[in-house]
Amino acid sequence: MEKERSIDRLARYVMFTAGAVIICAICWFFRDVIIYMLAAGIVALIGKPLMNFFNSLKIKGKGLPSWLYAILTIIIIIGVFLSIVTLLVPIIMGIAKDISMANIESAAKSVVMALADLNAFLMRTFPSLGSDFRIETAVLKGLKDFADISAFSSFFSSAASFIANFGIGLFAVMFISFFFLKDGNLFPDIIAAVVPDKHEQNAREAYGDIEHLLSRYFIGLIIEMAGVAVIDFIGLMFIARLGFNASIGIAVICGVMNIIPYVGPLLGGVIGSVLALTMRYFCMGGAGLDVNFWIFIIILIAIFWAAQIIDNYIFQPIVYSSSIKANALEIFIVLLMAGHIGGIVGMLVAIPCYTVFRVIAGRFFGNVKFIRKLIGDNNRQ
Numbered sequence: 001m002e003k004e005r006s007i008d009r010l011a012r013y014v015m016f017t018a019g020a021v022i023i024c025a026i027c028w029f030f031r032d033v034i035i036y037m038l039a040a041g042i043v044a045l046i047g048k049p050l051m052n053f054f055n056s057l058k059i060k061g062k063g064l065p066s067w068l069y070a071i072l073t074i075i076i077i078i079g080v081f082l083s084i085v086t087l088l089v090p091i092i093m094g095i096a097k098d099i100s101m102a103n104i105e106s107a108a109k110s111v112v113m114a115l116a117d118l119n120a121f122l123m124r125t126f127p128s129l130g131s132d133f134r135i136e137t138a139v140l141k142g143l144k145d146f147a148d149i150s151a152f153s154s155f156f157s158s159a160a161s162f163i164a165n166f167g168i169g170l171f172a173v174m175f176i177s178f179f180f181l182k183d184g185n186l187f188p189d190i191i192a193a194v195v196p197d198k199h200e201q202n203a204r205e206a207y208g209d210i211e212h213l214l215s216r217y218f219i220g221l222i223i224e225m226a227g228v229a230v231i232d233f234i235g236l237m238f239i240a241r242l243g244f245n246a247s248i249g250i251a252v253i254c255g256v257m258n259i260i261p262y263v264g265p266l267l268g269g270v271i272g273s274v275l276a277l278t279m280r281y282f283c284m285g286g287a288g289l290d291v292n293f294w295i296f297i298i299i300l301i302a303i304f305w306a307a308q309i310i311d312n313y314i315f316q317p318i319v320y321s322s323s324i325k326a327n328a329l330e331i332f333i334v335l336l337m338a339g340h341i342g343g344i345v346g347m348l349v350a351i352p353c354y355t356v357f358r359v360i361a362g363r364f365f366g367n368v369k370f371i372r373k374l375i376g377d378n379n380r381q
Contacts, residue, residue, distance in 0.1 A: 036169060040176035041187075045215040046222070047073040051181050070181035074174055091249045199364070206363040213355050220319035221259065228265070228311050229255030235303030236276065240296070241289045246279045254304070258311065261335050261347050265311060269304035276300050326358065 027034055054069035063069075123129055179186060188207045195203045233251035236242045242250070250272045257268030280288030280296060289296060331351065338350030365371045 032169075036172045037176055039169075039173045040180055042218060043074075043077060043173060043177040044180035045211065046218050047077055047177070047181055048211070048215045049219065050076060051184075067178075067182050070178050073181055074178055078174065088249070088252055091245045092253075094245055094249075202363050206359050209359045209363070210356055213359065214352055217319065217351065217355065220315075224311065224315040224319050225255040225258055227315050228258045228268075228307050231307040231310055232272065232303065235306065236272075239289070239303060240276060240280075240299055242276055242279055246276070250275050254307070259348065260344055261351070262332075263339075263344070263347070265304075265308045269301075269308065272304060273297070273300045326354070 050073045051066075051069055054072065055063060055066070057063060123133055188204050191203050191207055192200045229251045232254045233247050236247035236250055237244065240247075253275070254265075254268035254272045257264045257271065260267070276288070277297070277300070281293070289299065291299070331354075334354045335347050335350050338346035338353075340346075342349070361371045
């Protein structure tokens with residue numbers, strides 16, 4: 001009898017494993033659909049405060065249908081997105097055009113004296129570079145290759161299918177988002193349908209907590225990106241005097257790079273500094289503060305450093321710590337582990353995934369000492 005029970009147990013494990021493999025295979029086969037649903041979920045989380053605002057509007061105690069509020073919310077989100085794209089694409093293309101038209105030989109003369117010592121140091125340290133190596137020429141050639149207009153034209157002409165797929169994906173995301181926004185109970189009902197009855201209430205409450213925290217996180221992330229971009233723009237525009245187009249283009253690039261935790265701001269600062277130096281010394285017109293080369297570099301470093309300090313001590317504590325109720329060390333360790341496993345993509349999804357883990361752990365395993373110590377009593381909903 002004991003042997004039979006062991007066989008039954010083994011059979012049950014095999015069935016569970018087979019079921020998990022089948023589910024994973026189905027998810028992989030329909031991965032595009034799952035990505036659309038996840039993206040729609042993010043859009044719905046971002047639009048949730050708008051929906052709550054619309055639902056609070058009452059005329060003689062009555063409001064408009066929820067489907068109309070959902071359409072208005074999606075229109076606003078799309079309108080903001082398209083407005084930003086319409087504003088930024090011509091500016092970034094203009095920067096690329098200026099870089100592609102830069103005269104390497106004549107422009108390099110303006111900074112050759114300032115870079116002579118740096119070039120000498122690099123040639124001594126790396127003899128394989130050759131005696132004619134010039135860092136300014138190498139950097140600008142790389143930028144010109146990247147920003148070459150013909151390359152951009154070729155890229156865009158060959159990306160027609162990508163644009164078509166993107167359009168289909170965008171429509172699918174917005175269509176699914178409409179139903180997520182229209183029926184706030186749609187996702188909780190789906191979850192309740194697949195969990196045992198005794199855990200249904202906990203599952204619904206966990207979903208409510210996750211929705212609330214992730215909504216705050218994604219909105220906070222957008223505010224953080226915009227805040228960093230505004231600070232960089234003010235510094236580049238009014239201190240470095242790079243002009244409106246160059247300043248806002250570089251600032252937006254730095255703001256977008258800031259999505260990547262910890263590493264992104266450094267990459268944004270490096271890219272922004274290189275672009276600013278190129279616009280100042282190599283492009284026609286030479287917009288920028290008329291100071292010594294090294295002083296201009298110090299000004300750029302100070303601008304990006306100030307933005308980073310404000311981000312670290314004001315924006316990130318609000319976004320990471322307050323929105324998902326986790327301390328800074330905890331988040332840092334999670335990001336390190338996620339970066340080791342999945343690189344930049346892992347770091348991008350680490351915080352939302354960890355938020356889901358914390359809420360589920362607190363709701364279903366709050367009696368486990370390790371979980372209780374990890375999330376803290378004040379974080380248990």
